[in-house]
Amino acid sequence: MSDLLHRLRGRGWRMTSQRRVVAEVLDGDHVHLTADEVHARAADRLPEISRATVYNTLGELVSLGEVIEVATDGRAKRYDPNAHRPHQHLVCSGCGTIRDVHPTGDPLADLPPDQRFGFTVAQVEVTYRGLCASCG
Amino acid sequence: MSDLLHRLRGRGWRMTSQRRVVAEVLDGDHVHLTADEVHARAADRLPEISRATVYNTLGELVSLGEVIEVATDGRAKRYDPNAHRPHQHLVCSGCGTIRDVHPTGDPLADLPPDQRFGFTVAQVEVTYRGLCASCG
DNA sequence: ATCCTACGATGGACTCAGTCCAAGTCAAGA
DNA sequence: TCTTGACTTGGACTGAGTCCATCGTAGGAT
Numbered sequence: 001m002s003d004l005l006h007r008l009r010g011r012g013w014r015m016t017s018q019r020r021v022v023a024e025v026l027d028g029d030h031v032h033l034t035a036d037e038v039h040a041r042a043a044d045r046l047p048e049i050s051r052a053t054v055y056n057t058l059g060e061l062v063s064l065g066e067v068i069e070v071a072t073d074g075r076a077k078r079y080d081p082n083a084h085r086p087h088q089h090l091v092c093s094g095c096g097t098i099r100d101v102h103p104t105g106d107p108l109a110d111l112p113p114d115q116r117f118g119f120t121v122a123q124v125e126v127t128y129r130g131l132c133a134s135c136g
Numbered sequence: 137m138s139d140l141l142h143r144l145r146g147r148g149w150r151m152t153s154q155r156r157v158v159a160e161v162l163d164g165d166h167v168h169l170t171a172d173e174v175h176a177r178a179a180d181r182l183p184e185i186s187r188a189t190v191y192n193t194l195g196e197l198v199s200l201g202e203v204i205e206v207a208t209d210g211r212a213k214r215y216d217p218n219a220h221r222p223h224q225h226l227v228c229s230g231c232g233t234i235r236d237v238h239p240t241g242d243p244l245a246d247l248p249p250d251q252r253f254g255f256t257v258a259q260v261e262v263t264y265r266g267l268c269a270s271c272g
Numbered sequence: 273a274t275c276c277t278a279c280g281a282t283g284g285a286c287t288c289a290g291t292c293c294a295a296g297t298c299a300a301g302a
Numbered sequence: 303t304c305t306t307g308a309c310t311t312g313g314a315c316t317g318a319g320t321c322c323a324t325c326g327t328a329g330g331a332t
Contacts, residue, residue: 014278014279014280014327014328014329015328015329016279016280016281016327016328018280018281019280034318035318035319036317036318048281048282049281049282050281050282050283051282051283051319052281052282052283052284052319052320052321052322053280053281053282055318055319055320056280056281069210071207071209071210073207074205074207074213074289074290075317075318076317076318076319077210077318077319090247090251090252090253090255090257092255093258099253099255101247101251101252101253102251103243103246103247103248103251104246104247104248105241105246107239107243107246107262108264110239110240110241110243111226111237111239111240111264112239112240115226115237115238115239116226116237117226117235117237117268117269118268118269118272119226119228119235119264119266119267119268119269119272120266120267120272121226121264121265121266122229122265122266122267123264123265123266124262124263124264124265125262125263125265126243126260126261126262126263127260127261127262127263128244128247128255128257128259128260129257129258129259129260129261130255130256130257130258130259131255131256131258132253132254132255133253133254133255136254136255136256150298150299150300150307150308150309151299151300152298152299152308152309152310154309154310155309170289171289171290172288172289184310184311185310185311186310186311186312187290187311187312188290188291188292188293188310188311188312188313189309189310189311191289191290191291192309192310210318210319211288211289212288212289212290213289213290
C-alpha cells in the first residue's frame with residue numbers, strides 16, 4: 001500500500017499520520033469496511049483520530065479514484081480499496097459478507113439502444129446475492 | 137392498482153384508508169419514490185397520515201413481494217411497485233432520475249462457478265449509470 | 273534548524289432516514 | 303351493535319453522515 005501513499009503524495013496530499021493510518025487500514029483483498037469500522041481500526045493505532053477525519057479522508061480517497069464506495073444494503077456505505085481492477089460484488093444475504101468477483105462478458109452490451117432512453121450510459125454495477133457456504 | 141388491493145385483502149390485510157392511499161400513491165410505471173415522498177403524496181389525500189404508518193405499510197408491501205426496495209444511492213431507499221416484472225435500473229448521475237430497463241441475456245450465467253466462492257447465488261441486481269438526455 | 277501559514281484535524285452540534293413504543297382508534301367478524 | 307385485536311399515531315430515539323469554529327502541524331521558505 002505504500003505505492004498508494006506515493007501516488008497520493010504525487011497528487012499534492014499533505015501526508016499526516018491520520019491519512020496514513022486510514023490508507024493502511026484499507027489495505028488488502030476483499031476489504032469492504034464501513035466508515036465506523038475504518039475509524040475503529042484506525043483508532044487502534046492512533047487513539048485520538050476523529051470520525052470527521054475518517055469521513056474526510058475516505059471522501060478524498062473516493063474522489064481521487066483510489067477507493068470505491070459500495071452501498072450493498074440500505075445501511076452504512078462500505079469502502080473498497082480494490083479500485084484499479086474493475087470488479088463486481090457477491091453479497092451473502094445471511095451474514096453480509098462481500099466478495100469481489102469478476103464475471104465474464106460485458107453487461108453494458110446487454111442493454112439495447114431502445115432501453116437506454118437517451119442516456120449516455122457510462123458504468124454498470126452488478127450485485128450478486130445469495131447465501132455463503134457458512135450461512136447456506 | 138385495485139388488483140393490488142384485492143390481492144392484499146386476499147392475504148388477510150385489514151383494509152384501512154391509510155393503506156389504500158399508500159398503495160394508490162405507488163401506482164404507475166417508472167415510479168421510484170422515497171418513503172418521505174410517499175408520505176407527502178399520501179398526505180395530500182389524507183392529511184393526518186403519519187410517517188410511521190407509511191414506513192410500516194411500505195415494509196409490509198415489500199415483505200409481501202408487491203413492492204421492491206431500491207437503494208441506488210447512499211441516501212433514502214426508494215420503493216418500486218413494478219415487482220411482478222423482473223427488471224433492472226438505469227440511473228442518471230446528474231439528476232437522479234431512475235428508469236426501469238430490461239437488459240437481454242442472463243447476468244447470472246456470467247458468474248462462473250470458480251467465482252462463486254461456495255455461495256448459492258439467488259439473485260442479481262444490475263444498475264446502469266450515466267447521464268440522461270436533459271443532463272447530458 | 274526555525275519560522276510561517278495554509279491545509280488538515282478535532283469534537284460537538286446538527287441533519288436526515290429510519291425505528292420503536294405506549295396509548296388511542298377502528299375494521300370487520302360474531 | 304359490540305368486541306377485540308390489528309392498525310395508527312406522534313414523539314422519542316438511533317445510526318449514519320455532515321458542518322463548522324477552532325486548534326494543530328506538515329512542509330516550503332528563509
